[in-house]
Amino acid sequence: MRLEADDGSPDGLAVDDDGHLWVAVYGAGAVRRYTPGGREVAQVRLPVTQPTCSWFGGPGRDLLFVTTCWEHFDAAQRARQPDAGRVFV
Numbered sequence: 903m904r905l906e907a908d909d910g911s912p913d914g915l916a917v918d919d920d921g922h923l924w925v926a927v928y929g930a931g932a933v934r935r936y937t938p939g940g941r942e943v944a945q946v947r948l949p950v951t952q953p954t955c956s957w958f959g960g961p962g963r964d965l966l967f968v969t970t971c972w973e974h975f976d977a978a979q980r981a982r983q984p985d986a987g988r989v990f991v
Contacts, residue, residue, distance in 0.1 A: 914955025919963060926953035926968060933968055950986040967991055 910930030917923055922943070923936045931951040935944035948968065955969045972979070972986035980986070 913953065914957075914969070916956045916958060918958060924956050924966070926956050928952050928954060933966065948990060950983045950988075952986060965991055 910927040910932075913926040913928040915923060915925055918935070921938050923938075924933055925936065926933050929951055931948050931953065933946045933948070933953055933956050934942050936942055946966065946968070948970065950970045950972075952971050952973065953968050954971050957967050959965050959967055968990045970986055970988060970990065972983065975983070975986065
C-alpha cells in the first residue's frame with residue numbers, strides 16, 4: 903500500500919473476513935480496500951473529507967461503518983460539509 907503525499911493520510915484501519923485491509927484516508931474523503939499484497943481493489947467515497955476509522959458490523963458483518971470528523975474546519979468548511987463528524991454506514 904502506498905499513498906502519495908498529497909493524497910491524505912492513513913487513519914483508522916479494519917480487516918475484512920477475506921483478509922483485505924480497509925483504510926480510512928483522512929483528507930481524501932475515502933475508505934480504500936487493499937489486498938494482503940498491498941494492491942488497491944476498491945474505494946468508498948464519502949461526502950466529507952476527513953474519515954477517521956472504519957469497522958464492520960451487522961448480523962453478517964457486511965456493513966461498513968465509518969467515523970468522520972470536522973477537526974480544524976472553519977465556518978465555511980463546516981457549511982460545505984454539514985455531515986462531517988457523523989458516522990456513515
